[in-house]
Amino acid sequence: MAKTNSGLLAYAKAQVGLPYWYGCYGQTASAGLYDTKSKQYPSYYTATDFKSQYGKRVHDCVGLIKGYLWSSSTTATPVYKSTQDKSAAGMYKAASTKGKIATLPKTAGLLVFKGSTTTAIHHVGVYDGGSYVYEAKGHAYGVTKTKFKASDWNYWAQCPYTTDDTSETETVTTTTTTTTVAVKTATDNARSYLKTLAGTYKAAGNLNVRNGAGTGKSIMVTIPSGTKVECYGYYTTVSSVKWLYVQFTYKNTQYTGFCSSNWLTKL
Numbered sequence: 233m234a235k236t237n238s239g240l241l242a243y244a245k246a247q248v249g250l251p252y253w254y255g256c257y258g259q260t261a262s263a264g265l266y267d268t269k270s271k272q273y274p275s276y277y278t279a280t281d282f283k284s285q286y287g288k289r290v291h292d293c294v295g296l297i298k299g300y301l302w303s304s305s306t307t308a309t310p311v312y313k314s315t316q317d318k319s320a321a322g323m324y325k326a327a328s329t330k331g332k333i334a335t336l337p338k339t340a341g342l343l344v345f346k347g348s349t350t351t352a353i354h355h356v357g358v359y360d361g362g363s364y365v366y367e368a369k370g371h372a373y374g375v376t377k378t379k380f381k382a383s384d385w386n387y388w389a390q391c392p393y394t395t396d397d398t399s400e401t402e403t404v405t406t407t408t409t410t411t412t413v414a415v416k417t418a419t420d421n422a423r424s425y426l427k428t429l430a431g432t433y434k435a436a437g438n439l440n441v442r443n444g445a446g447t448g449k450s451i452m453v454t455i456p457s458g459t460k461v462e463c464y465g466y467y468t469t470v471s472s473v474k475w476l477y478v479q480f481t482y483k484n485t486q487y488t489g490f491c492s493s494n495w496l497t498k499l
Contacts, residue, residue, distance in 0.1 A: 235301055236397040237341025237390075243300035244358040244366035247375040252368045253282075253290035258299030258310040261290045279371055291375065293356050294320045296368045297343065301393050316393050320345060321353040323392065330389035331417050333382050334466040334477055335488040338362065340398040344380075345387040353387065361398065382464060383425060416452060418489040420444030422466035422477035429476065430465035433496040434458055441489040444468070445475035452489045455482055460499070461491065 253261060254276035255269050263286065270277035289307070291299050298317065302310035318326055324345055333344065340361030347353030357367030359380065368375045390396055420443060437457045442449040445468035455461075461478040468475050474493040479486065 235394045237339070237394055238397050239341075240297065240300045240391060240394050241341045241358055241360060241366070243303075243306050244296055244375070245377075246306035247289065247291060247296060247299070247368075248366065248377050249374060250288050251285040251290050251374045252292060252371045253285075254292045254371070255295070256290045256292055257295035257312075258289055258291055258303055260309075261285045261288050265290075276371070291368045293368045294318065294323055296358065296366070296375065297323065297356065297391060320356040321347065321351060323356060324350060324353050324387060324389050326392040327389035328392065329415065330387065331415070331488065332421060333385045333388055334422060334464050335417060335479055336382070336388045336464075339390075339396060341391070341394065341396070343389045343391050344385045345389070346384070347386055350387060357385075359388065414485040416485055416487050416489075418443045418452065418477070420449070420468070420490070422490075423468045425465050426467065427465050429463055429467060429474070431463060432499045433461050433463060433476070433478065433491075434499055435461070435491075436495045436497050439491055439495050441478070441487055441491055442475075443489060445490045446470040449490065453482060453485075453487055455480070461496070467493070 251261065253269060254273050259265055266282050299310055301316055302313055323343065324330060338361050342359045344357050344359045344365055345353045346355040357365040359365050363380055365378045365380045367378055435455055435457055439455050440451045441453050441455060442451055459480065459482065461480040463476045463478045466477040475490040476493050476496060478491050479488045
């Protein structure tokens with residue numbers, strides 16, 4: 233059975249309210265599973281309520297994703313697959329479509345990650361494409377539906393083992409042609425966030441989009457006057473000028489880069 237973004241999201245939704253057990257991926261909690269896991273990861277099994285959770289389906293954060301990949305339904309017994317057994321950081325590394333959270337597309341079933349750097353990623357959730365994330369948050373919380381805030385997450389990725397069947401922007405198919413949208417992202421990170429900056433802007437003239445803030449940074453692309461770009465509130469200030477971290481699609485390529493606010497008009 234093909235694994236898809238919509239299937240992953242449906243699976244995650246079905247697990248809300250069930251317990252979090254570290255090192256698990258959809259097994260049924262039992263005395264035997266507790267004995268095995270508490271010996272493997274003793275620091276994660278110090279709570280006193282594990283026995284009361286016997287008989288329930290259990291996951292940790294990345295186990296929520298693996299539970300979907302390895303199960304034929306939301307309640308079926310998972311079948312372990314070593315080739316897909318990744319940590320949260322490993323899942324991000326294996327993904328080919330990914331980026332900083334400021335560039336997150338509104339695509340259901342994407343993965344969102346927490347970590348100060350890509351190698352320090354330590355948590356993952358499933359984004360619903362709008363306002364919520366489904367995550368196995370920790371033993372004190374279980375699997376939860378959490379309000380999405382970009383400031384709480386650092387990176388996103390298309391799960392390397394699912395197909396995006398929800399996005400209308402990645403690939404446009406007609407009866408005669410298929411057009412794939414490439415992705416190019418600036419090499420620098422935005423340093424600041426201001427909610428009031430978020431919104432749609434229009435280029436006030438032919439505008440250079442750069443790999444970082446400032447005219448000394450290399451140019452990614454030059455967009456014509458009137459081109460619309462989207463800012464999610466992230467920016468970097470150079471010489472008292474805010475350089476907005478923006479996203480847009482131009483000539484079949486999705487760009488994420490920096491533009492001087494002096495040459496942008498908010499719509």
